[in-house]
Amino acid sequence: MTRNTEGVLVVVxxxxxxxxxxxxxxxxxxxxxxxxxxxxxxxxIAFGGIHVALRTWAPDATPLLLPPVALLAAIGFLEVYRLxxxxxxxxxxxxxxxxxxxxxxxxxxSRSGLGLLRRxxxxxxxxxxxxxxxxxxxxxxxxxxxxxxQGGSRLWVVxxxxxxxxxxxxxxxxxxxxxxFLAAYLADRQAALTGAHRRLGPIRIPEPRQLVPLVAVWAxxxxxxxxxxxxxxxxxLFLSFAALLYAATGATGYLLAGGLLAVGGGLAAWRLFDHxxxxxxxxxxxxADFADTGYQVAQGLFALGTGSLSGSGPGxxxxxxxxxxxxxxxxxxxxEELGLAGSIAVLCCFALFLAAGFGIALRSRDRxxxxxxxxxxxxxxxxxxxxxxxxxxVLPLTGITLPFMSYGGSALIGNFLLLGxxxxxxxxxxx
Amino acid sequence: xxxxxxxxxxxxFFCFTVLLGAVTWIQAVRADVYRSDPRNARVAIAQxxxxxxxxxxxxxxxxxxxxxxxxxxxxxxRAYPLGPVFAHMVGYTSPIVGDGGLEAAxxxxxxxxxxxxxxxxxxxxxxxDLRPRSMRLTLDSRLQQLAYDALGDRAGAVVAxxxxxxxxxxxxxxxxxxxxLLGNAEAAENWExxxxxxxxxxxxxxxxxxxxxxxxxxxxxxxxxxxxxxxTPETMFDDPAEFPLPGSTATISNFGGGLCGDGSQVDLMxxxxxxxxxxxxxxxxxxxxxxxxxxxxxxxxxxxxxxPLPVAESAFPTGELANDDAAxxxxxxxxxxxxxxxxxxxxxxxxxxxxxxxxxxxxxDEMFDPDGNTVSTTEPEVLSEAMSQATADTLTEMMERVxxxxxxxxxxxxxxxxxxKTGTAEAGQGASYPWFIAFAPVDDPQIAxxxxxxPVPAEGTSETGGRVAAPVAAQLIxxxxxxxx
Numbered sequence: 001m002t003r004n005t006e007g008v009l010v011v012v013x014x015x016x017x018x019x020x021x022x023x024x025x026x027x028x029x030x031x032x033x034x035x036x037x038x039x040x041x042x043x044x045i046a047f048g049g050i051h052v053a054l055r056t057w058a059p060d061a062t063p064l065l066l067p068p069v070a071l072l073a074a075i076g077f078l079e080v081y082r083l084x085x086x087x088x089x090x091x092x093x094x095x096x097x098x099x100x101x102x103x104x105x106x107x108x109x110s111r112s113g114l115g116l117l118r119r120x121x122x123x124x125x126x127x128x129x130x131x132x133x134x135x136x137x138x139x140x141x142x143x144x145x146x147x148x149x150q151g152g153s154r155l156w157v158v159x160x161x162x163x164x165x166x167x168x169x170x171x172x173x174x175x176x177x178x179x180x181f182l183a184a185y186l187a188d189r190q191a192a193l194t195g196a197h198r199r200l201g202p203i204r205i206p207e208p209r210q211l212v213p214l215v216a217v218w219a220x221x222x223x224x225x226x227x228x229x230x231x232x233x234x235x236x237l238f239l240s241f242a243a244l245l246y247a248a249t250g251a252t253g254y255l256l257a258g259g260l261l262a263v264g265g266g267l268a269a270w271r272l273f274d275h276x277x278x279x280x281x282x283x284x285x286x287x288a289d290f291a292d293t294g295y296q297v298a299q300g301l302f303a304l305g306t307g308s309l310s311g312s313g314p315g316x317x318x319x320x321x322x323x324x325x326x327x328x329x330x331x332x333x334x335x336e337e338l339g340l341a342g343s344i345a346v347l348c349c350f351a352l353f354l355a356a357g358f359g360i361a362l363r364s365r366d367r368x369x370x371x372x373x374x375x376x377x378x379x380x381x382x383x384x385x386x387x388x389x390x391x392x393x394v395l396p397l398t399g400i401t402l403p404f405m406s407y408g409g410s411a412l413i414g415n416f417l418l419l420g421x422x423x424x425x426x427x428x429x430x431x
Numbered sequence: 432x433x434x435x436x437x438x439x440x441x442x443x444f445f446c447f448t449v450l451l452g453a454v455t456w457i458q459a460v461r462a463d464v465y466r467s468d469p470r471n472a473r474v475a476i477a478q479x480x481x482x483x484x485x486x487x488x489x490x491x492x493x494x495x496x497x498x499x500x501x502x503x504x505x506x507x508x509r510a511y512p513l514g515p516v517f518a519h520m521v522g523y524t525s526p527i528v529g530d531g532g533l534e535a536a537x538x539x540x541x542x543x544x545x546x547x548x549x550x551x552x553x554x555x556x557x558x559x560d561l562r563p564r565s566m567r568l569t570l571d572s573r574l575q576q577l578a579y580d581a582l583g584d585r586a587g588a589v590v591a592x593x594x595x596x597x598x599x600x601x602x603x604x605x606x607x608x609x610x611x612l613l614g615n616a617e618a619a620e621n622w623e624x625x626x627x628x629x630x631x632x633x634x635x636x637x638x639x640x641x642x643x644x645x646x647x648x649x650x651x652x653x654x655x656x657x658x659x660x661x662x663t664p665e666t667m668f669d670d671p672a673e674f675p676l677p678g679s680t681a682t683i684s685n686f687g688g689g690l691c692g693d694g695s696q697v698d699l700m701x702x703x704x705x706x707x708x709x710x711x712x713x714x715x716x717x718x719x720x721x722x723x724x725x726x727x728x729x730x731x732x733x734x735x736x737x738x739p740l741p742v743a744e745s746a747f748p749t750g751e752l753a754n755d756d757a758a759x760x761x762x763x764x765x766x767x768x769x770x771x772x773x774x775x776x777x778x779x780x781x782x783x784x785x786x787x788x789x790x791x792x793x794x795x796d797e798m799f800d801p802d803g804n805t806v807s808t809t810e811p812e813v814l815s816e817a818m819s820q821a822t823a824d825t826l827t828e829m830m831e832r833v834x835x836x837x838x839x840x841x842x843x844x845x846x847x848x849x850x851x852k853t854g855t856a857e858a859g860q861g862a863s864y865p866w867f868i869a870f871a872p873v874d875d876p877q878i879a880x881x882x883x884x885x886p887v888p889a890e891g892t893s894e895t896g897g898r899v900a901a902p903v904a905a906q907l908i909x910x911x912x913x914x915x916x
Contacts, residue, residue: 243439250435290470298470304457305465306473318473340458344451351447358440362433374436381443385450392453 006063007051013070014043020078020314027315035085042092043074046099050419053103057110058427064356065423068349069404075346076405079333082315083326087407094409098416105420114424118368121184128177131170135228171233172401172414175240179379180421182241183371186248190367231269231276232400236383238262243382244375283396296323300391303329303336304343311339326407328399331391346405347388354381360426373425376418469535472528474542479526480506484541484565486521486533489600489796492572494521495534495610509534509614513572515607516579519635520570520740520794523610527618531610533566533795536739540564540798564806567796569598577910578603581903587884588636588773591907594781594870594879596811597790600911601880602774604636638742641770642883645856645896646706647866648765650779650826651747653703655726656718658822664700664829674709679757683712683764686855686895703829704837706853708764715763716756723763724749729817730789731778732771739795745775765856777881780868783830784850784876787823789814831873834901839867841901844909848873851904853896862886867900871908878911880904 018040025032047070054061073095081088109116117124134157137147148156148167159166224234242258245251269276278293286294286301299322307317319325319333326333335343357377364370380403390397401411457465465471486495494517497507509524511517522532530538543563555561578589582605591601606628612621625633634640656662670692673682691697691707702710715723727747728734736742748768752759761767774792782789791814798806818826830850833839838853850873854866864886870879882900 247432247435247439250432287470301457301465302468302471302473304454305462305468306471308458308462308466318476321472335454335458340455343454343458347447347451347454351444354440354443354447358436361436367432370432370436374439378439378443381447385443385446388450389446389453392450392457394449394453 001063003051003055003059003063006054006066007048009067010047010051010070011044013067013074014040014047016071017043017074017077020074021081023313024078024082024315027313035081039077039081039092042095043070043077046095047073049099050102053106054423057106058423060430061423061426062356062360062430064359065353065419065426068353068356069419072346072349072353072404075334075338075342075349076330076402076407078314079319079330079337079405080326080407082337083320083333084407087326090409091407091412094412097409098412101413102416102420102423105417106424109420109424114369114372114421114428117180117372117421118184118187121181124177124184125181128174128181131174131177132224134170166409169401169408169410171230172408172410173417175233175237175379175383176376176414176418176421178237179240179244179375180372182244183368183375186244186371187368190248229273229275230399231279232383232386232398235262235266235398236379236386236400238265239382240375240379243378244371247374247378248371279396279398283390283393286393296329297391297393297397299323300329300332301393303332304392307336307339307342309340311335311337311342313337327401328387328397328406329391330402330406331388334405350381350384350403353377357381357422360422360429364425364429366428369425369428373422376422376425380415380418467535467538469530472526474538475524475530476526478524478538478542480508481543482507482563483509483524483534483543484563484801486541486565487567488517488570488572488575489568489598490571490573494568494570494572509611511610513576514609514611516572516576516603517570518607518610519604519637520568520602521610523613525613525618525622528613528622531613533568533739537564537566537795540566560800560806562801564798564800566798569593569600569794569796570602571600571911571914573914574601574907574911575603577601578903578907579605579607581906582884585884585887586630586636587882589880589882589903589907590637590774590777591878591880591911592777592781592790592792594784594790594876597781597792597814598796598811599774599792599794600878601907602637602794604634606630606632608632635740636773636883636885638738638740638772638774641743641745641772642864642885643767643856643858644765644769644771644776645854645864645866646708646711646765647776647779647852647854647868647881647896648769648771649703649706649711649763650783650830650852650868651727651730651732652711652715652718652723652763653699653829654730654783654818654822654826655723656699656714657825658726658818659718659722661718661722662699662714664698664703664825666699667696668699668702668710668713670694670697670707671709674712674760676712676757676760677716678755681757683708683760685709700829700832703852704832706833706838711763712760716760720749720752720759723747723759724752726817729815730782731775731814736774736792738792742774743772745771765854773881773883775881776866776868776883777879780852780870780881781879782817783823783826784870784879785823786820787816787818789817827873830869834869838895838897839869839901841897842867842869842905842908844871844905847871847908847912849905849908851901853901855895855897858886858888860888862888863894865894865896865899867896867904869901869904869908872912877915878908880907882907 018036021039022032022036080091135147139147144160146158148158157168245254282294282297286297290298303319303322314337317336319336322329322332361370361374383403386398387400387402389395401408403415482497487493493512495511498510500506500508522534524530524534578601587605589603608625670690673684675682685708691702724747732745732747758767762769791812793809797808800806827850830852834842834849834851839851842849842851849871851869856864858864865884868881870876882903
């Protein structure tokens with residue numbers, strides 16, 4: 001596949017987004033008008049812009065990353081538009097901003113290369129921790145920036161700009177910085193991590209001293225959980241760390257320890273928090289308490305089941321009956337209106353993106369780039385699995401966004417930042 | 432480093448395969464279950480304003496029909512001419528709160544299919560008729576109305592069956608509600624109000640709620656005793672004022688205290704006719720939990736009924752009672768661990784009436800197309816051969832004497848032989864659930880029924896099944912035979 005094909009596919013995805021909006025308008029009995037053209041324009045500017053940035057600053061980067069992202073964004077946008085045209089209007093602005101972030105990352109790193117990230121890894125860690133702690137700011141007071149509790153979790157920050165308020169979920173950006181930090185840290189420390197280990201029967205156990213970062217991160221993500229009650233983000237962070245440690249060292253002990261700690265932490269959370277218990281209950285039997293705790297999951301299942309094979313068609317289903325359909329449950333909305341065909345298409349797009357990302361990691365000759373590409377790809381894959389798994393009842397619902405598809409500015413910016421870094425890693429590996 | 436990354440990638444792709452499997456399971460295999468779940472409002476929303484088939488009673492009375500909207504003749508509103516009388520069975524349809532009752536269970540047949548879904552297109556290609564179907568129920572509007580009026584202002588339920596076929600002739604639950612309230616613009620508020628109502632009008636007490644059946648359960652114990660050869664109506668039992676429960680300090684005494692007979696010995700016939708608790712606690716322990724459990728299960732307890740509406744599973748916990756004679760003694764009186772729906776107890780009466788053969792209860796008689804041609808008819812089916820004809824005959828004789836000389840004399844219908852059994856289950860605070868199960872005429876049973884009232888605490892122990900429920904049964908039996916002739 002060439003860069004030109006990438007360009008064509010990006011335009012096709014933009015046209016699909018616009019066509020989807022047209023179908024929604026048509027289904028709603030509205031005249032097809034400005035929204036369609038505007039959507040096409042914004043998609044072409046956003047993804048065309050990234051395409052041009054790739055041509056300019058990362059000409060050798062794989063052309064396999066952008067098309068699946070563009071298609072996912074188009075499908076996600078269509079459902080957000082169907083659920084709330086107002087929010088879709090905001091989402092268009094976020095899309096432009098996020099694409100700009102990708103372009104800036106590509107332009108900025110084209111001179112210094114990814115090595116820059118490695119040098120400033122501790123700064124990145126500080127920024128990430130700072131971002132994660134932001135929601136703990138007081139909910140009221142003189143500051144123009146405040147924390148916000150929503151749905152039992154405290155993971156939002158509100159910027160009060162005087163004329164309007166901006167809601168922001170800093171964990172979405174912190175996750176990218178964390179992965180970049182850990183990739184750099186592990187690339188520097190690899191010898192120490194793999195060199196010494198003890199044996200416990202057939203299992204190789206890393207030197208206890210080397211487990212300190214793992215335990216620290218475990219404790220850290222548990223603290224996030226306790227303070228912010230954000231099950232999804234802490235699970236995502238923790239499992240990504242364990243996976244990266246394993247990738248860097250090849251020591252199954254880390255995976256084992258990580259798995260045990262995750263299970264232990266999960267059990268502790270289950271015992272300690274009502275809202276975790278409710279989610280587990282809703283997972284095991286969403287229909288037992290249909291009216292209350294199981295309502296969202298049950299509505300998701302109703303949506304998917306009613307959508308069946310071919311879906312109701314855009315604008316013709318009732319995904320608005322699902323609480324939080326445009327964020328956590330966007331996959332159920334897609335499944336209802338585009339059917340099993342749409343659900344599988346979405347899963348395949350993610351799989352394609354993951355394959356491209358892991359491909360970059362496996363081909364990289366530099367340790368840091370390998371770990372960075374693998375970590376970023378893994379984060380996207382795991383986040384997708386956690387939230388879709390929650391919707392289709394493979395896992396308890398964790399309440400995180402679906403990358404590239406859910407409504408939300410911070411999520412889009414975080415994931416497009418990630419896209420820029422992956423493309424840069426690919427460029428450096430190929431040139 | 433590439434080895435572990437490759438394994439991580441494989442693990443993720445495995446997870447994605449699981450997602451593919453799960454979403455295929457939900458959207459392809461289980462799709463219809465979720466789509467047609469009554470709590471899923473989507474189908475009702477899509478069907479809002481569309482024409483549906485008619486639901487008529489066995490006697491032709493219209494129970495639900497679609498009438499064109501006055502302002503927009505392309506839209507239809509659902510009307511329920513008899514409203515609350517049939518609310519729990521016929522149900523409701525609402526774009527806001529979803530469908531209920533038979534309107535929900537038969538939505539696929541009743542609905543109009545002018546906006547084609549994929550499965551409808553497939554059906555059309557296969558040459559199936561896609562016009563809305565109508566349905567005729569086994570319920571008789573006159574008997575249903577009679578039962579509705581007979582229950583008065585009290586909470587309670589009546590279920591009447593044709594013992595020879597299992598056709599449900601009437602099924603009433605009170606208090607009730609007007610299904611039209613859920614189809615109008617204020618449906619959401621009305622729904623909330625009905626849900627909050629402490630009298631629980633939405634609950635179908637006839638089929639969806641379990642009650643202690645009290646002494647009506649003695650028919651099951653007696654059936655098990657006679658069928659297993661443990662006792663005959665002539666078998667003599669001790670006649671104490673109080674029967675001590677084994678392994679317990681508790682005792683069983685008769686209703687209102689006193690002896691069953693003369694204080695020395697009493698036969699099973701007299702104990703049944705006078706509903707003596709002391710003898711039946713003794714008998715239940717002699718027969719044993721496994722035998723009573725087998726008979727109860729043959730009569731429909733502990734099993735899920737194949738019925739278009741969800742039915743609560745009546746319970747006789749054989750396993751729990753097998754090693755607890757004290758609990759078994761109390762359960763033999765239909766208290767403690769035994770729970771039954773009024774439908775279940777009507778089935779018990781019906782099985783005895785039908786020579787021991789229990790017929791599968793059904794409520795939909797036939798489906799017919801807009802031209803009036805029958806599309807499908809329900810054929811009566813045997814659910815189980817619960818007891819021998821000889822046992823059924825013996826029980827019939829015992830039940831007839833309950834009405835002629837025992838606790839159920841209030842169920843007497845002039846010029847007709849009626850068999851019945853009273854029940855008065857304790858509800859705490861001195862209040863009780865009055866029950867009566869019956870069938871008639873004895874020589875050619877045409878109706879078997881159960882009448883049950885919920886307790887009124889203020890009334891205290893004066894509320895016996897014989898005093899409160901038996902007259903209602905008599906009224907319905909007499910009414911039904913008048914309707915029939």
